[in-house]
Amino acid sequence: MNAEEIGFLVIVGVVIAFYVIVLRPQQQEQRRQRKDVHDLQVGDEVLTTSGFLGTVKEVNIPESGPVQLVIDFGNGVVMSALTTAVAQRVAKGQTVYSRTLAKNGGEGSS
Template identity: 35%
Template sequence: MFISNAYAQAASSTFSMDNIGGFLPIVLMFVVLYFLMIRPQQKKQKEQREMVQALSEGDEIVTSGGLMGTVSQVAENHIAMKMASGAEVYVQKTAVVAQLPKGTLEAL
């Protein structure tokens, strides 16, 4: 009485280019997302990992907490860093943010 009948539409069994055309913008968005966001981030992480692995005694570094000092010992997961006051601090390798050019800390 108040409810009208609902009829199903016949499914098309033929493959057409219209079906692919509907997914093309979504695929294009994922490709652009990969090249603008994911790939540069992976490249930056790889450079950071290589820099941390290449640390050696005498390198001048900056930690994520803002501490600056010279590497005095290198271990598997951490390093000993000598600061300007003469104090030696142990930090994890993952806390190293940047490697400074030689002589930077002497100028301060």
Template identity: 35%
Template sequence: MDFFISDALAQSGEPAAGITGLIFPIALIVIFYFLLIRPQQKRAKEHKKLVSNLSKGDEILTTGGFVGRVTDVGDTYANLELAEGIEVRMQKSAVAQVLPKGAMKGSLEKAEAAAKDESGKGGKSK
């Protein structure tokens, strides 16, 4: 079994690592803090501010991909109008971002124009 442990190391009673052995784990903790923990805390703080500033009439994008206009805001829930006459109740924490005013109307006009173009092309080819 002598080939696993060198005799010189086995005879020595001194610890192999002193303060230099702690430098690497401490450096890893510092790197993780600045690269992972701190940015995540900053994003969470910004999202909390966004959700608390949510008000009636804001146009929002949800984490599920829905775009709509806020019609009512409660403590934990908000009503979202997806289209005229279609309203859903959702958790305020599901808001991904607040869109600029008029973004919902512009996107609907583009979608309707694209649908008309496609229906016109389909009718001509038949």
């Protein structure tokens, strides 16, 4: 093998490593998040992308266009939102903080 072939193999190896280490886990996380949001039901607790916690009161599926949610944030505050505004579904009995810790490998922010 000459130096040109070795250089080419190194570049191919770096691209494959980048895909396995960075892109694939990111795609899997996006797929999981889309599934969580797609499976939302009335009564589910959600965290919005703006950081608000609320409970899904209605799921409106129009014939065309995005799915709309009615979310109750407590104290009489009820808003409509698109599913794209939902960052994650919060599991029953689980706090957002504990899920964030699990996602970050148990390390809290200081």
